[in-house]
Amino acid sequence: MFSTRWQPLNDVWSEMGRLYDEMNRLFDRYGHADPRRRPAPGYPALDLTQDENNLYVEAELPGMELSDLEILVTGNDQLSIKGTRQQPDGEAGVWHRRERMAAEFTRMITLPQPVDPDKVEASLKLGVLTIKLPKREEARPKKITVKTG
Incomplete structure (x- = not known):
């Protein structure tokens, strides 16, 4: 008969590993897990407005190109803006500050x-x-004529 010694910390470490993996999956889904590569929360700053026929999103993305962006509409009510900001090239020399x-x-x-x-x-x-983002026809306001009698 083979027996193993019970080690209570193995259960704790196993659970910690599972939790760590789950958190990484969440960060991968909603933003990069490495805090050094993650912009401030709410980046990019954006505005969402509408008129009768359209929704408009404006986002501040200084220094970015369209080729750095991926814009997706999922279903008909989810907008995803993904992007990669490249490391700015600097001339060779001594860096005093790099933000x-x-x-x-x-x-x-x-x-x-x-x-x-x-x-x-x-x-x-x-x-x-x-x-x-043009509104779907059924989401646009419709004027109803009221009849008398």
Whole structure:
């Protein structure tokens, strides 16, 4: 008969490892787990507005190119903006301060109304990403005529 010695800390370490793996999965899903590569919470800063026919998202992304971005509409009410900010190249020399780091980010936004994902448009000008999201026909307001009698 083979017997093993009971080691109570093995259960604790096993559970800690499982918790660590689960947290990494969450960070991978909603943002990079390495805090040195993760921008500040709420990055990029954005505004969400609407008019009668469209929703508009404007996000501040200075120094980024459209090729650094991935914009997805999931279902008809989830917007995802993913991007990679590259490490800025500097001339050789002595660095006295370096705050601009390479980073990956993901912003997930639940939209207030369903949109038509096939008609979404995005542009990037002067560091501002503008996304136009046309509302689905059923989400647009309809004027109802009231009849008398």
